[in-house]
Amino acid sequence: MTDHAIVITGLIAGTAAIRGVGYLIGSRLPSKGPWAVGLNALPGCMIAALLAITLAPAGPPEWGAALVSLGVALWSRSLPLTMAIGVATIALLNSIL
Amino acid sequence: MTCSALPEQTRHDAFRSGLCDAIPISLGVGIYGLAFGILAAGQGLSAAMTGFMSAFVFAGAGQIVALERLGTSAGAMIALVAGLALNLRLLLMTASLRDELGGRPLWQIVLGLHLTADENWVLMHAARNRGVPAGYHYLLGAGVSLFLAWVAATTAGAAFSGNIPDLGTGVMDFAFTAAFILLLTSLWQRRGDLAPWMISASVAALWSLVLPFDPSWGLLFGAIVGAAYAGVRSHD
Structure with a gap:
């Protein structure tokens, strides 16, 4: 695998994972109280x-x-x-x- | 003057409002895209491969940093980690999209997540602050505007790298700074917003000036500390 291929496939997979994990974390936090105020801020x-x-x-x-x-x-x-x-x-x- | 001055009635209106509101920033993204395309061509990437990368990563700053690192012979893994470190801020952004994405079909969630970038995420919050009920379709419309500008410009930059003059990206850097200054003022709701913002800015600035780490970690840390302060304060 060339350096270009490593960087491109790694960025595609890693960035998609970051976006997905962020959403999963956010959807499991309480929708009221300090967590919600923090996310709103x-x-x-x-x-x-x-x-x-x-x-x-x-x-x-x-x-x-x-x-x-x-x-x-x-x-x-x-x-x-x-x-x-x-x-x-x-x-x-x-x-x- | 913005395109979404009137409350939205339908998802098509919302999509169109987002698309239209993002046009000025998309023009700036286009200039940056051309510069990134030239950089990519200089690193030996074809126009097709550059367009493929831009379409499937769709995180400009991370792409630029990764290819710049690769150009310094830092090695593929270091270049990849540098790009992903910068993209970690997307984690905080998508963590706040529960209301926009929750309950939707999986394909809409995946599409919304992929089209989430700094600019349309903040534009959506700023529009909402003006009283516009901006949500999923607004985010998508603004995201499509940015996506088309980024993919088209990066591909064109790589394809015509030998024929494009100096774009003055140093000065264009400031177009984004100015845009984010306006968007920050649009997010202002009450006097209580000031303390979390000042804490975030101070922590991030100190980090970038004092600590020997990449400033993008300071961005993440500063944003988390300010938001945590807002949350804890509301609990007292």
């Missing part, structure tokens, strides 16, 4: 953690563009606009900082 916590590991090791251009994006997001509630202004801001800040 998970999306926000996951995105907060994702942004943290992206932005913490970055630099002033990314931090500045993140602040601008946050402002646009709160003001406009528009996904395309926030993405477009975020990209434009990071390009601008990269060129001047």
Whole structure:
């Protein structure tokens, strides 16, 4: 088996298993009480953690563009606009900082 | 402005809303897909094999990391473990899909699980926060949009790798960051959300800055600690 075949078949099987096991675990947790509150809080916590590991090791251009994006997001509630202004801001800040 | 501004009436409406809401992010995914296709071609993968991988793994970040590791002569097993470690966050996402998938036929559960990615999972929760009853079909519609963009772009990137100019993926990285910033603001419900989010972000940031492990473990650990705090707090 070539390295490519090992990686591709391993990723297909492993990722499917991760998705399936997650669902099986979730479906066996109580639907009320602290477990349910924790699962309900998970999306926000996951995105907060994702942004943290992206932005913490970055630099002033990314931090500045993140602040601008946050402002646009709160003001406009528009996904395309926030993405477009975020990209434009990071390009601008990269060129001047 | 979003496509799902009005409450959904049917599963077709829900599917269409999801598909439409995901189009802006799918465009970003397309740019990334082209870059991944070029990377895959550089590693000796054919366009058909690249498309096959994208369709059956459908987890972009894990695919990119695995092939990048393979390119550094790290060995197939290390490349595989690196890719799967990044995909472990999918476990937390699918664990929260009980209400969307429960009671459905097996094929619908398998399809829903396979089409679950960061973007459509968060889009669904954000739409729900706006009062849209987004569920299984919304998740599926947004997932199909992302899936088509990813598979088509990665295949095209591998097929035409010699003819595609520099796509500026460094700048495009930030398109996803900006998207997730907006989606996080869309998930805000009450002041009580702030503490779990701050805990998650602080734990994840400290992990990625201090500990000598891959940041994706910090993402997982941070998300679990914040969600656990929310659960324990509700019990007190």
